[in-house]
Structures are given as C-alpha cells and as structure tokens.
Amino acid sequence: MPLFPPPSTATLPHLRLPLPLPLPQSLRLLHRASRHPRLPPAVSAASLPLPPPDALLPNQATGLVAASQANFMRVIVSSTAPGLEQHQGTDLLCLVRALLKKIRRRVLVGDRVLVGAVDWTDRRGMIEDVFERRSEVVDPPVANVDRLVVLFSLDQPQPEPATLTRFLVEAESTGIPFVLAFNKVELVDDQVYSVGARIGSLGYQQDIFLFFISILS
Helix, strand or coil: CCCCCCCCHHHCCCCCCCCCCCCCHHHHHHHHHHCCCCCCCCCCCCCCCCCCHHHCCCCCEEEEEEEEECCEEEEEEEEECCCCHHHCCCEEEEEECHHHHHCCCCCCECCEEEEEEEECCCCEEEEEEECCCCCEECCCCEECCCCEEEEEECCCCCCCHHHHHHHHHHHHHHCCCEEEEEECHHHCHHHHHHHHHHHHHCCCCHHHHEEECCCCC
16 A cells, blocks of 8 residues: 555645736746846846056957857957057957856857956957947847848849848847848849839838849949
C-alpha cells in the first residue's frame, strides 16, 4: 500500500481561476519596473556623456562599435589620452565586460563605448561602459542611427506590396527620419511615375522621401 495514496477526484473542489491571471515572475518584475521610472530598462545604455580626452588613462579609449561577431566587438578608436593621438582610428578587438552582461546592458553596433585594459600592440581591449544613445533600432539591433534607408528593387525581383508596407511601418515606428529608395530603374522606366504616384497617395512627400536610382547613372 502506498504511503500517500492519491486523493479521490470526487472530493476535489471546483477551482475557479481569478481573472486576470497572476503574472509570471519575469513579467511582474517588468511591470513593477515600469511603475518606477528610476529603475532603468534592462537593455538601456548609460546616460553619461563622453569624457574629455584628458580624463582618460593611457590604457583607456573611447570609440564606436563598428561590428559584432560572436563574443567580440570591433571598436574604432575616436579619442585617447593625451600623447596617444596616433592611435585614433585604430581598430580594437574587444570583449564586453562581464558586469555589463550581468546587469543586462547590451552593447550594440553603433554604440559609443569606453574601452579599458587596452593593449595598443595587440590591438585588444575590454568594453567597460556604454554612453548615451541618441536612437536605437530593434531589428536589426543598432544604435545611434541618424537616418534609415528602405531599399527595394523595381524589378528582378519586383517589390511585394505587403513586404513594402511592413518595412514602411517598421521604419515609421522608430521615429528616425527615413527615405525610400528604388533601384534598377533602367529595367522599368515606364513604371517610375506610377510608383511615385502610389507612394504620394499614401501621404509621403515624394521630393523628400522617395528616390529612384540606377547603377547605370
């Protein structure tokens, strides 16, 4: 005979779940953080401005994240400590400091960062902090974008209206100025004006927003 026999289903009371259902732990934390503005979002960058060059140590630099691959970031040096100006423009292969990963502060392509423990000979360093972002795009994840370019071809392949609409909606949702460009104009010269008219009917200013380009011109 088992020590703990299963209870009879006939004696179980009918359970009525409350509505709304309680949030999971992770969602409760996000909800609680949204009610407290002093709690920064998990993926937000620091609000610190760029330091002046004379505030940097000889093994420190500030730079722009130009590429990301696996666990490495390629940083182009923009400022160094006095006397090390010859290293400006140098590419550094950097890892991200473990503390930034622990507090879930993401480092994105386009971020301006503080690099420490710089080895100027081997061109390596450690990203120690992320400075204030002007803008951020979720997909693809990039930061400090000044302008977006939505590029479609007029032929081979022809643009799909549903895909074009999705890209336009996503571009508008970022709040970043953007333009729409169509290439391969030389293949469909007779469609340029009709495409421009349709885009203009959506409320976009064609002379500012829309561009037609060709590799032949």
